[in-house]
Amino acid sequence: MKVVSRPEVKGPTGNCKACGSVTRSHILEKATYEEYEIVTSEEYEEYVDDFEEETGEEEIELRYRLLDRPTVMCHRCWVPFREAQCTHLEEHLEEWLEAPLEHTPKIKVFLARWKYHCFDEIADKGKDNVRSLRTAIKEAMLNVE
Incomplete structure (x- = not known):
């Protein structure tokens, strides 16, 4: 069926x-x-x-x-996991934005995890950081010769 x-x-x-x-x-x-x-x-x-x-x-x-x-x-697990992901992003954001092509696999894994867990539901600094990371990776991919 x-x-x-x-x-x-x-x-x-x-x-x-x-x-x-x-x-x-x-x-x-x-x-x-x-x-x-x-x-x-x-x-x-x-x-x-x-x-x-x-x-x-x-x-x-x-x-x-x-x-x-x-x-x-559950919400008890989701909130701390989201906070851990935001902390991880803050730790690596500068390094990833400086050389997005070198860190593409790590960035893609992070963004897939972010999307899978629906972390965009909350508007905060983490969401803004993810948006800037997505923009940087798209621009880097378009500028590859």
């Missing part, structure tokens, strides 16, 4: 990837569901046939089965 994510549904809770507590605070990866049609008995088939004759449409009832729980992080 078809595998879907359902953004309109709040989704189930998951275990925090850092401490293991049950939470839904910061969703890093959404839950995935398997979509399937419900078919039960002959009465249901007769109902569908009658519905088709009356409206000209086929009514299909879709159901969803949870395949993978979401990957989440």
Whole structure:
């Protein structure tokens, strides 16, 4: 069957990837569901046939089965982890901005981690530093001959 994510549904809770507590605070990866049609008995088939004759449409009832729980992080773990990432960025920012091409792998890993954990939700100095780092790496990549 078809595998879907359902953004309109709040989704189930998951275990925090850092401490293991049950939470839904910061969703890093959404839950995935398997979509399937419900078919039960002959009465249901007769109902569908009658519905088709009356409206000209086929009514299909879709159901969803949870395949993978979401990957989440509780707020107690997320806040200190974000602070640690901001500190790491402040320590290396000057060095990375001076020679972005030399540090491209480290910068890409850092930016991927920043995006994965949705750290842009809070507007502060860390977000501004990340923005300047992204700009510097883009400019360096464009100026490569």
